[in-house]
Amino acid sequence: xxxxxxxxxxxxxxxxxxxxxxxxxxxxxxxxxxxxxxxxxxxxxxxxxxxxxxxxxxxxxxxxxxxxxxxxxxxxxxxxxxxxxxxxxxxxxxxxxxxxxxxxxxxxxxxxxxxxxxxxxxxxxxxxxxxxxxxxxxxxxxxxxxxxxxxxxxxxxxxxxxxxxxxxxxxxxxxxxxxxxxxxxxxxxxxxxxxxxxxxxxxxxxxxxxxxxxxxxxxxxxxxxxxxxxxxxxxxxxxxxxxxxxxxxxxxxxxxxxxxxxxxxxxxxxxxxxxxxxxxxxxxxxxxxxxxxxxxxxxxxxxxxxxxxxxxxxxxxxxxxxxxxxxxxxxxxxxxxxxxxxxxxxxxxxxxxxxxxxxxxxxxxxxxxxxxxxxxxxxxxxxxxxxxxxxxxxxxxxxxxxxxxxxxxxxxxxxxxxxxxxxxxxxxxxxxxxxxxxxxxxxxxxxxxxxxxxxxxxxxxxxxxxxxxxxxxxxxxxxxxxxxxxxxxxxxxxxxxxxxxxxxxxxxxxxxxxxxxxxxxxxxxxxxxxxxxxxxxxxxxxxxxxxxxxxxxxxxxxxxxxxxxxxxxxxxxxxxxxxxxxxx
Amino acid sequence: xxxxxxxxxxxxxxxxxxxxxxxxxxxxxxxxxxxxxxxxxxxxxxxxxxxxxxxxxxxxxxxxxxxxxxxxxxxxxxxxxxxxxxxxxxxxxxxxxxxxxxxxxxxxxxxxxxxxxxxxxxxxxxxxxxxxxxxxxxxxxxxxxxxxxxxxxxxxxxxxxxxxxxxxxxxxxxxxxxxxxxxxxxxxxxxxxxxxxxxxxxxxxxxxxxxxxxxxxxxxxxxxxxxxxxxxxxxxxxxxxxxxxxxxxxxxxxxxxxxxxxxxxxxxxxxxxxxxxxxxxxxxxxxxxxxxxxxxxxxxxxxxxxxxxxxxxxxxxxxxxxxxxxxxxxxxxxxxxxxxxxxxxxxxxxxxxxxxxxxxxxxxxxxxxxxxxxxxxxxxxxxx
Numbered sequence: 001x002x003x004x005x006x007x008x009x010x011x012x013x014x015x016x017x018x019x020x021x022x023x024x025x026x027x028x029x030x031x032x033x034x035x036x037x038x039x040x041x042x043x044x045x046x047x048x049x050x051x052x053x054x055x056x057x058x059x060x061x062x063x064x065x066x067x068x069x070x071x072x073x074x075x076x077x078x079x080x081x082x083x084x085x086x087x088x089x090x091x092x093x094x095x096x097x098x099x100x101x102x103x104x105x106x107x108x109x110x111x112x113x114x115x116x117x118x119x120x121x122x123x124x125x126x127x128x129x130x131x132x133x134x135x136x137x138x139x140x141x142x143x144x145x146x147x148x149x150x151x152x153x154x155x156x157x158x159x160x161x162x163x164x165x166x167x168x169x170x171x172x173x174x175x176x177x178x179x180x181x182x183x184x185x186x187x188x189x190x191x192x193x194x195x196x197x198x199x200x201x202x203x204x205x206x207x208x209x210x211x212x213x214x215x216x217x218x219x220x221x222x223x224x225x226x227x228x229x230x231x232x233x234x235x236x237x238x239x240x241x242x243x244x245x246x247x248x249x250x251x252x253x254x255x256x257x258x259x260x261x262x263x264x265x266x267x268x269x270x271x272x273x274x275x276x277x278x279x280x281x282x283x284x285x286x287x288x289x290x291x292x293x294x295x296x297x298x299x300x301x302x303x304x305x306x307x308x309x310x311x312x313x314x315x316x317x318x319x320x321x322x323x324x325x326x327x328x329x330x331x332x333x334x335x336x337x338x339x340x341x342x343x344x345x346x347x348x349x350x351x352x353x354x355x356x357x358x359x360x361x362x363x364x365x366x367x368x369x370x371x372x373x374x375x376x377x378x379x380x381x382x383x384x385x386x387x388x389x390x391x392x393x394x395x396x397x398x399x400x401x402x403x404x405x406x407x408x409x410x411x412x413x414x415x416x417x418x419x420x421x422x423x424x425x426x427x428x429x430x431x432x433x434x435x436x437x438x439x440x441x442x443x444x445x446x447x448x449x450x451x452x453x454x455x456x457x458x459x460x461x462x463x464x465x466x467x468x469x470x471x472x473x474x475x476x477x478x479x480x481x482x483x484x485x486x487x488x489x490x491x492x493x494x495x496x497x498x499x500x501x502x503x504x505x506x507x508x509x510x511x512x513x514x515x516x517x518x519x520x521x522x523x524x525x526x527x528x529x530x531x532x533x534x535x536x537x538x539x540x541x542x543x544x545x546x547x548x549x550x551x552x553x554x555x556x557x558x559x560x561x562x563x564x565x566x567x568x569x570x571x572x573x574x575x576x577x578x579x580x581x582x583x584x
Numbered sequence: 585x586x587x588x589x590x591x592x593x594x595x596x597x598x599x600x601x602x603x604x605x606x607x608x609x610x611x612x613x614x615x616x617x618x619x620x621x622x623x624x625x626x627x628x629x630x631x632x633x634x635x636x637x638x639x640x641x642x643x644x645x646x647x648x649x650x651x652x653x654x655x656x657x658x659x660x661x662x663x664x665x666x667x668x669x670x671x672x673x674x675x676x677x678x679x680x681x682x683x684x685x686x687x688x689x690x691x692x693x694x695x696x697x698x699x700x701x702x703x704x705x706x707x708x709x710x711x712x713x714x715x716x717x718x719x720x721x722x723x724x725x726x727x728x729x730x731x732x733x734x735x736x737x738x739x740x741x742x743x744x745x746x747x748x749x750x751x752x753x754x755x756x757x758x759x760x761x762x763x764x765x766x767x768x769x770x771x772x773x774x775x776x777x778x779x780x781x782x783x784x785x786x787x788x789x790x791x792x793x794x795x796x797x798x799x800x801x802x803x804x805x806x807x808x809x810x811x812x813x814x815x816x817x818x819x820x821x822x823x824x825x826x827x828x829x830x831x832x833x834x835x836x837x838x839x840x841x842x843x844x845x846x847x848x849x850x851x852x853x854x855x856x857x858x859x860x861x862x863x864x865x866x867x868x869x870x871x872x873x874x875x876x877x878x879x880x881x882x883x884x885x886x887x888x889x890x891x892x893x894x895x896x897x898x899x900x901x902x903x904x905x906x907x908x909x910x911x912x913x914x915x916x917x918x919x920x921x922x923x924x925x926x927x928x929x930x931x932x933x934x935x936x937x938x939x940x941x942x943x944x945x946x947x948x949x950x951x952x953x954x955x956x957x958x959x960x961x962x963x964x965x966x967x968x
Contacts, residue, residue, distance in 0.1 A: 277813035282821075284813045327810060327821030332955030334823070335807070 031502040035533030036492040038189035038203065041080040044069065046259050048185075050219035052100055054252075055139045056113055060103045064096040068268060073495030074382060074486060076263050080187075081493045090180070097179030104175060105168040118167040124158035125167055132171060133157070133178070140184045142213075142220045143206045144230065153178065187214060189493075191534050202533045205229040212244065212526055215491035217252040218259035244526045248519050254300050257518070261299050264486050266379050267292050269360055276365040280440035283359065286324040291441070294320055295356040297337065303518040310483060310516040311474040314350035315467075317342040328355055328442055347436055347443050350470035352376070355441035362439035369411055372434045373427030380473065382482035385427055389419050405448035407435050429456035433469040480516055481508045488525055503530050642882075645789045649885045649951030650805055651782040652818045654774065655767055656760050657724035657888065657946035658751060659740065667718045668756040675758075675915030676908055679713060699919075703903060706922035713917070715924050718755025723748045725946035726890040728851065728873050728931070735930065747944035749928040750893070753921060759914025766906070766914060773861045780860040781805035783824045784876075784885075785956045786840075786847070792880055793845050800838040800849055800876060804831035804858045809952070820883040820953040828959050834858055834868075842880065846887070849876045855891065861905040869893060869901060872932055872942055878951070885951040892931040892942035895922065 043051070045066040052060060067089050069079035104113045111117075114132050118125035133153045137145040145153070153174050161170030178184065189207040194200040203211060209229035213221040221229070225243055233239030247253065262268070270292045275283040297320040302308050308316075321340035326333030329348065331340075342348040351357055361375040362368050377383040404410045411432070414424035433454045438444050445452060454465040461472040473479060484507045489495045496504055507524055514520035525531055661667060674682070676699070684695045723737035725748030732745035739746050754760040760767065774780045783805040789798050805824035812819050828835070833856055840849035855874035859867045871891030878887035899922045902911075911918060929940035 275813065277815075281812035281814050281817055282819040284811070284819075323807070323823060324810070326823060326955075327819045330821055332823045332957055334957075335825070 033530040039493040101176040124161040283440040291355040358437040359441035369431030373431030381478040405450040648956035653950035750945035759916040804834040890946040
């Protein structure tokens with residue numbers, strides 16, 4: 001080894017060690033926080049798809065969609081802890097399970113998805129079934145199956161194989177039932193006493209593995225994470241750091257963060273987005289799909305590939321382009337997705353100026369400063385804009401006086417009515433800056449022949465145009481703190497409480513210290529004491545019992561009895577689901 | 585959260601982190617300097633007027649268009665009373681019935697195959713059927729020969745000397761009229777198959793309204809058209825990559841000028857255009873004395889392309905692109921059409937016989953604006 005190379009390696013090793021030490025010290029200033037309640041969350045479509053893909057590979061084709069969740073405190077993910085499960089939803093789960101099980105045992109896939117070959121295809125093979133279910137069941141349940149469970153699955157598979165005279169048919173039937181098992185479909189957090197801090201409770205290692213995995217990967221834990229949990233490594237500070245570092249370095253982080261930002265930005269609204277084809281003939285279904293994808297690609301590239309400052313997402317000219325989007329940006333395109341940088345002076349700077357934001361936050365046939373301002377406040381700054389009062393007269397807006405040529409003139413009506421003015425003052429000034437883009441996201445400088453005035457202000461920071469708005473947003477202190485808040489909520493399954501403020505401040509300060517780099521923030525949250533610890537769950541007395549219903553209702557907080565013994569609750573849920581499925 | 589399969593698949597194929605790793609590292613060293621300069625740019629950007637998007641349409645004095653609609657030009661009046669007072673021509677089924685519907689017993693060779701042979705080996709010999717030529721003296725088209733002759737038409741706008749004898753032939757064949765099968769399917773397949781993509785690029789353009797000298801180049805493109813949300817129109821601003829690998833023969837250059845937004849070109853001796861139709865057949869048409877007359881705007885171009893088509897080649901294209909059942913739907917008798925085309929042919933006489941071999945024609949066309957992307961000039965590894 002020559003000396004310069006040795007020097008360089010020594011230098012990088014020192015830097016790495018310093019980083020590690022600093023990272024090790026990062027949690028020292030964490031304020032005391034009781035943690036979050038342990039939760040039961042229903043698995044989302046994407047989490048299910050990602051998990052299935054991780055277990056069985058991408059050759060298993062799944063065209064399925066579970067019913068949407070309710071957005072709670074800014075995130076659909078929070079709704080997963082408050083979801084009701086209808087019999088219709090169970091049917092959807094079962095259809096998916098049936099399709100997946102059929103594909104796994106299909107002749108073209110069984111050779112590589114089933115880890116053994118039965119002695120005879122027409123007879124049961126307990127050893128082979130055991131091998132398959134112990135491996136697959138562990139990944140699907142996010143824990144090793146108990147001997148009793150495994151025996152039960154193998155017995156059922158043998159019985160089915162015997163009656164159907166087909167080993168693979170037996171595997172298929174039992175795999176289908178496993179895929180709709182409540183313990184697969186619900187992410188159930190269980191707790192244990194913290195041996196290092198008497199009196200506190202923490203997630204047990206397997207629950208922590210799941211929380212980390214769904215937080216960072218939007219999928220169940222893989223073999224590496226499960227092994228760390230099973231071996232007790234995850235309970236050690238060093239082991240937890242190693243696992244978190246591996247998870248952050250994994251390509252699966254992209255899946256996880258795509259899911260998070262899709263949720264945070266409210267992109268589920270794309271599923272119901274429609275534009276009037278006569279007003280915006282150039283805005284097609286392909287445009288909407290690619291607009292969503294463009295923003296997600298921009299975010300992932302900026303935050304994970306380049307590890308740049310989160311705030312700069314709102315001023316960056318770098319993005320990705322597709323043939324379906326390029327006509328709206330009025331530029332040539334190459335085939336497929338390619339990197340693209342808007343020229344200097346372009347009005348396209350930052351996420352606010354991408355089609356995903358300005359088209360999604362518009363009406364079908366016209367732009368909307370109010371919807372845009374509201375989305376900016378709610379999705380990016382975590383502020384709540386109250387809904388319009390029930391007696392508001394929309395007539396002036398929906399049948400505007402032709403004398404008013406621009407949206408600025410039309411929405412001025414809002415400000416004349418004191419009942420409207422309060423809220424519109426916090427949405428319209430920044431929404432009007434985005435009037436540079438029509439309701440489909442195309443750039444414009446005039447509306448009905450009149451020059452568009454794009455000046456405004458954001459929380460007292462004035463600007464002349466959309467670039468100024470982007471800069472004002474970038475510098476707004478609520479921007480990074482909102483991301484922190486949403487990420488913590490997303491990872492822990494519920495909104496942060498007022499008592500979590502010191503913790504959020506700490507996370508935000510750490511985020512700033514790191515130069516607003518997302519991987520650093522993810523690391524800080526994932527390694528925090530608060531993320532691992534749980535508050536005592538509320539006891540649910542008989543008076544709080546739910547009326548008999550077709551739905552299974554999952555409380556945000558588990559009853560006290562299930563905090564320490566979630567298996568009992570899970571079993572109860574499993575039986576209920578099974579009985580509903582059987583009744584149908 | 586949900587995301588559509590398309591993006592899901594896209595993200596699976598290539599993680600951004602993996603793909604970009606190499607590229608990003610290369611520029612990492614300059615990142616700090618760039619970041620510093622970026623902050624300066626950002627702080628001053630707001631003070632400068634925003635650039636208009638879309639000015640790039642005439643960037644480098646060029647603009648491209650892709651063909652979206654093409655119809656062999658037939659001047660139609662209400663109920664066809666003026667141009668087809670005796671109705672429309674018979675097709676294969678009607679002719680077959682007239683020829684062999686007398687009840688006599690014939691072999692396949694004497695009937696079906698005989699007629700089939702006449703379709704593939706047509707002659708100018710007279711036939712028993714009366715061919716109904718389009719009547720009247722009005723037609724779409726261009727003055728291809730620069731003269732005003734007795735057989736020439738008057739354009740609907742009143743221009744004299746219009747050469748479009750093909751109209752006389754096809755004007756009373758249902759296939760070529762509005763809602764006719766050829767009209768419909770030629771456009772459907774042209775839009776469906778990228779190898780039938782006709783692209784023109786105007787270069788040396790100073791002004792899309794008036795410019796006394798521009799160059800028009802024809803190409804075969806290789807990308808799909810972008811249909812709009814109504815399902816009936818096409819989105820301007822798509823990109824067409826030019827096929828210079830297999831499409832060199834479709835490249836022709838024309839001299840032109842733009843007057844009051846209308847492009848006209850000087851006649852080009854030979855222009856070959858891709859004209860594949862059913863199920864991806866790779867047909868083409870060759871126009872002699874080819875001219876364009878197009879009203880231009882930044883989003884679209886509309887008008888006529890015209891020239892003389894070789895009769896035999898036209899007939900061969902018809903028979904190889906469309907089956908007899910297609911001909912039957914539009915009452916198009918290939919042998920009868922051939923005889924009429926040869927009879928009315930008005931250009932490019934055979935040097936030996938003196939008989940005209942080509943017939944004047946016109947096609948009504950619409951284009952949508954596209955960005956033309958020339959293939960990258962790649963150096964062969966062996967030459968490095």
